Amino acid sequence: MDELFKQLAESLSQVSGFIYPNEAELHWALLVVIYPYLTGLVAGAFILASLEKVFKVKEVEPTYRLAMLTALAFLIVAPMPLLAHLGHPERSFEIFLTPHFESAMAMFGFVYAWYLMVVLLLEIWFEYRADVVKWSESQKGWRRLAYRLISLGSNDISPKAVAFDQKAVHTITLIGIPSAFLLHGYVGFIFGSVKANPWWSSVLMPIVFLFSAIVSGIALVLLLYYFTTLVRRKTPEMSCLNKLASFLLYTLIVDLSLETLDFIHRLYESEESIKILSELIFSKLFLSLTIVQILLGTIGPILLLAIARFSRLPDELKRVGYFIAALLIQVGIFSTRWNVVIGGQLFSKSLRGLTVYKMQLVGAEGLLVGIGFLILPFLILFLLVKLLPPWQESRSS
Amino acid sequence: MRTFRIPDQVARLAVLFAVAVVALVVVRHIFVPKSFGKLGHYRAAAVDEIASQSVRYAGMQTCVECHTEEAEKKSSSFHRGLACEVCHGPASEHASDPEAKKPFVPRERGACLYCHNYLPSRPTGFPQILEKLHNPMKPCPTCHNPHDPTPPHVPGTCSACHASIARIKAISHHDSLECETCHEASPQHRQDPRSALPKKPTNREFCGKCHAQNAPSAKEIRRIDLATHGGRYLCWQCHYPHYPEGR
Numbered sequence: 001m002d003e004l005f006k007q008l009a010e011s012l013s014q015v016s017g018f019i020y021p022n023e024a025e026l027h028w029a030l031l032v033v034i035y036p037y038l039t040g041l042v043a044g045a046f047i048l049a050s051l052e053k054v055f056k057v058k059e060v061e062p063t064y065r066l067a068m069l070t071a072l073a074f075l076i077v078a079p080m081p082l083l084a085h086l087g088h089p090e091r092s093f094e095i096f097l098t099p100h101f102e103s104a105m106a107m108f109g110f111v112y113a114w115y116l117m118v119v120l121l122l123e124i125w126f127e128y129r130a131d132v133v134k135w136s137e138s139q140k141g142w143r144r145l146a147y148r149l150i151s152l153g154s155n156d157i158s159p160k161a162v163a164f165d166q167k168a169v170h171t172i173t174l175i176g177i178p179s180a181f182l183l184h185g186y187v188g189f190i191f192g193s194v195k196a197n198p199w200w201s202s203v204l205m206p207i208v209f210l211f212s213a214i215v216s217g218i219a220l221v222l223l224l225y226y227f228t229t230l231v232r233r234k235t236p237e238m239s240c241l242n243k244l245a246s247f248l249l250y251t252l253i254v255d256l257s258l259e260t261l262d263f264i265h266r267l268y269e270s271e272e273s274i275k276i277l278s279e280l281i282f283s284k285l286f287l288s289l290t291i292v293q294i295l296l297g298t299i300g301p302i303l304l305l306a307i308a309r310f311s312r313l314p315d316e317l318k319r320v321g322y323f324i325a326a327l328l329i330q331v332g333i334f335s336t337r338w339n340v341v342i343g344g345q346l347f348s349k350s351l352r353g354l355t356v357y358k359m360q361l362v363g364a365e366g367l368l369v370g371i372g373f374l375i376l377p378f379l380i381l382f383l384l385v386k387l388l389p390p391w392q393e394s395r396s397s
Numbered sequence: 398m399r400t401f402r403i404p405d406q407v408a409r410l411a412v413l414f415a416v417a418v419v420a421l422v423v424v425r426h427i428f429v430p431k432s433f434g435k436l437g438h439y440r441a442a443a444v445d446e447i448a449s450q451s452v453r454y455a456g457m458q459t460c461v462e463c464h465t466e467e468a469e470k471k472s473s474s475f476h477r478g479l480a481c482e483v484c485h486g487p488a489s490e491h492a493s494d495p496e497a498k499k500p501f502v503p504r505e506r507g508a509c510l511y512c513h514n515y516l517p518s519r520p521t522g523f524p525q526i527l528e529k530l531h532n533p534m535k536p537c538p539t540c541h542n543p544h545d546p547t548p549p550h551v552p553g554t555c556s557a558c559h560a561s562i563a564r565i566k567a568i569s570h571h572d573s574l575e576c577e578t579c580h581e582a583s584p585q586h587r588q589d590p591r592s593a594l595p596k597k598p599t600n601r602e603f604c605g606k607c608h609a610q611n612a613p614s615a616k617e618i619r620r621i622d623l624a625t626h627g628g629r630y631l632c633w634q635c636h637y638p639h640y641p642e643g644r
Contacts, residue, residue, distance in 0.1 A: 097425050100438055122410070129406065152409045164404050 007358065016283075017353025026345045026357050027272075030370045031081040036209065037337045038078040038377065039390060043184035043210070044217010045071040045121070046176060050211045051247070053173040059243035065390030066228070067221045068127065069296040072120050075383035079112060081373045082327045105189055115183050125150075126168040129390055130157045131395055146387065184213040189294050191340060198273035199280075199344040204262045211255040215332040218248045224381075226323055231392065238315050245322045249305040251259045252329070283353055284346050297301040297332010301325040453487035456480070460492065467544045474545035475524075484508065484543065509537045517561045522590055525560050551587050556589065559636075562639050569640040579638065604632045619643060 049067035051057045068241035083089035096113070100106040133155050185206035192205025222244045229236040281289055306311075308321030312390055338381065342357050360366035403411075432441035460481045463467040471477060482488055488500035503509075506528065515525045532540065540549050555576045556563030566572060576582070582595035598604070601623060607614040609623040621627075627635055637640065 094428070095430050097432060098438070126406070127411075152410045152413065154406045156405050161404065161406070164406065168406070274466075 004203075011356055011358050014356040017348070018350050019348040019353040019355050020350060023345075023348050025341065025356055026355070028341055028345060029085070029365045030359055030367065031085040031365050031373070033334075034370055035078065036191075036341070036371050037072050037216070037334055038081070038373070039184055039187050040209065040213035040216050040333065040337070041220050041377075042071045042075045042078055042115075042217070043213040044215065045074065045181040045221050046180045046217070047214050048221050048247070050177050050180075050246075053170055054177065055294045057243065059237075059239045062237055063221050063225050063241050063244070063390060065127065065215075065388075066225055066385075068120070068124050068220055069384045069388065069390055070224060070381060071217075071275075072124060073384055074377045075112075075116055076380055077373060080376070081370075084135065084369065084373075085269045087364075090102045091382040103124065104186070104193065108190075109182055111179075113178050113185055115176075119172060119179050122177060123169055124388070126165045126172065126380075128387050129154065129165055132163050132388075133157050157339050181210060184273060185210050191344070193377045194344075197344050197376070199273060199277060199297040199347070200340065202262060202266075204258060204265075208255070208262060210332050211251060211258055212336050214251045215248065215255050215329060218244060218251065219333075220328040222248065222322060222326045226319065226326075228391075230383075236319065238318075241319060241322055242309065245305050245309045245318075245325075246352050248322075248326070248329070249302065249309060252298065252305070254300050256302070259298075273351055276354070280343060280347050280354060280365075284356065285339055286342050288306060289339045289343070292335040293332050293339055296328055299334060301328045301332070304328070315360070402587075423528055452489050455489040455492040457482070460488070470542070471544040474547065476544065476546055496536070503543075504536055504538065506537055509543075515560055519561075521562070522558055524558050526557075527560075541555075546593050553585075555582070558587075567640045570643075571639065571641055598633075598638070601627075604638075 008024065013025060013183070045067045048060065049064050049071065052060050080089075083092055086092075095106045095109045119145050127192045129151060132147050132151045134157070136144055136151060139147060148329075170186065188206035188209030191200040191209075192202050194200045222241070225244070226241070228238055241277075264313070304325040308318045308325070313321070346357065347354050362368055406636055428442045429443065433439070433472075435441035457480045464481075467481075471479075471481075472481070482500075484503050486501040490498040492499045498603045510528050513524060513526055514614070515527050522541075537543070552558065554563075559576075563576075566576075568575075579598055580595040583593045585593040585597055606612055607618055608621055610620050612618075632638070
């Protein structure tokens with residue numbers, strides 16, 4: 001109890017202006033920042049994967065399977081921060097048993113389940129089936145058993161059956177793109193539809209979320225692709241990296257334009273909230289918005305990518321450029337989520353005061369738990385990659 | 398003619414899917430309470446469950462049947478709006494067996510302060526006291542009958558009831574003005590406030606009596622051009638009259 005009072009007293013000393021008593025402490029903390037960040041990575045990685053299948057961008061083929069596994073690993077973890085934040089994760093399945101169609105939050109369960117079961121798992125299954133069958137013949141012990149199980153005993157790898165697999169993958173990808181849009185657009189919708197909060201309430205929110213998702217997903221796959229080829233002592237394919245960098249550059253520009261549009265629109269409308277929001281931007285969010293999100297996370301990578309992509313630098317330098325840009329983008333997108341979630345709670349509903357967010361180190365919603373949720377997807381991805389190697393050379397055909 | 402055969406993969410997935418659907422149906426059957434959804438998005442049986450809980454509050458009607466004296470007293474007092482059990486606590490057991498079970502009788506000062514201690518957020522005119530200053534150490538019932546709390550004598554000042562206004566005015570530019578300068582209040586307002594509400598200023602000219610350029614008031618009072626200052630708005634749409642700010 002004393003601890004809590006001390007914490008509260010410390011926060012209150014940094015509160016400015018007028019706030020209501022229930023606004024001193026933030027209710028949506030670090031874990032709710034991580035949740036849209038993770039779902040964004042899922043949607044982004046999937047949309048990158050679909051480029052190869054639907055739009056036939058041959059250059060990015062080496063990343064296709066990696067992107068699919070990345071999407072799966074992050075999707076598995078995506079709802080965990082939410083469940084941890086709400087408490088009682090054991091009750092979460094009840095939203096499936098007694099669906100409530102008027103609650104956007106409850107419907108997320110269904111969007112998630114659809115995306116996991118019908119899109120990702122199915123597509124990965126069809127994509128890997130032929131290889132899994134072959135692996136189940138060439139491997140021994142528990143691996144053999146695992147591959148048998150995964151293939152569901154569907155052992156037909158005649159050209160006709162494999163052709164059907166490919167057709168199925170194509171169809172699922174077609175369904176998957178709108179689903180990925182739905183998954184992350186939905187997260188933006190949740191924030192955008194909070195009409196009492198002028199920082200969130202905007203129809204552009206889902207679209208801004210979507211594009212930042214695509215940016216972060218592509219950047220993540222680029223990082224992973226680069227990193228995994230190095231670890232396997234291979235040289236990354238330059239045409240693939242170049243293509244990824246181009247896509248990254250274009251989506252980043254669209255993302256920046258959308259956010260600028262949102263910004264200008266707010267400035268021009270100048271609703272009664274504009275004063276407190278500009279105060280917010282120039283005080284509590286100055287570092288995370290202006291410096292990290294806009295300068296380091298958006299403008300910096302755009303310049304870096306443009307220079308690395310369109311200049312005559314040697315390949316090694318280009319790669320380093322891409323790598324740094326992708327890293328900066330991750331930091332930038334994370335602070336985007338931070339600025340939305342935390343920023344939206346830093347100002348009072350009275351539009352007359354600002355509060356602060358004090359992150360805990362330990363505890364259910366502390367920094368350590370957050371870092372855990374950010375590391376967990378990579379561990380899952382590691383296991384997935386061990387089980388279903390996405391590299392070209394491990395394809396048996 | 399070629400007959401269409403379902404591909405092997407699809408057939409196997411279909412089996413898996415069917416198993417999942419069956420599992421869902423089974424789980425739903427086990428976990429969803431039988432009465433769920435009958436009345437709305439909740440368990441209908443919860444209503445009966447709540448209804449079957451034992452009654453703790455008897456309600457004022459019940460108390461009145463036996464305690465006519467207190468009830469009568471209260472019914473025409475300031476406390477007429479309060480139910481007996483707000484102060485005496487849940488007394489259903491007492492009502493059904495008065496001898497065996499006595500209700501709580503709140504004799505300490507704390508019980509009344511719950512509603513009457515000074516809080517700026519309480520509505521205007523709600524009777525409030527500062528506990529430390531208002532006849533300390535003596536239990537409230539020594540002077541106020543809880544069932545008819547009319548004070549032993551009529552409050553002399555407006556601040557007894559309008560404490561927050563009085564306090565903020567005391568540190569404002571208008572400190573030197575009496576409440577009655579701006580509010581014509583009959584003595585009856587202090588006895589039975591709602592039956593005789595005081596008057597409030599209604600137009601700009603009222604403030605102009607002291608603040609207009611040509612007003613016959615003290616020289617150091619700041620002046621404004623009554624015709625143009627603040628447009629057509631009433632003065633108190635911009636200046637809180639009990640704490641006017643002009644600089």
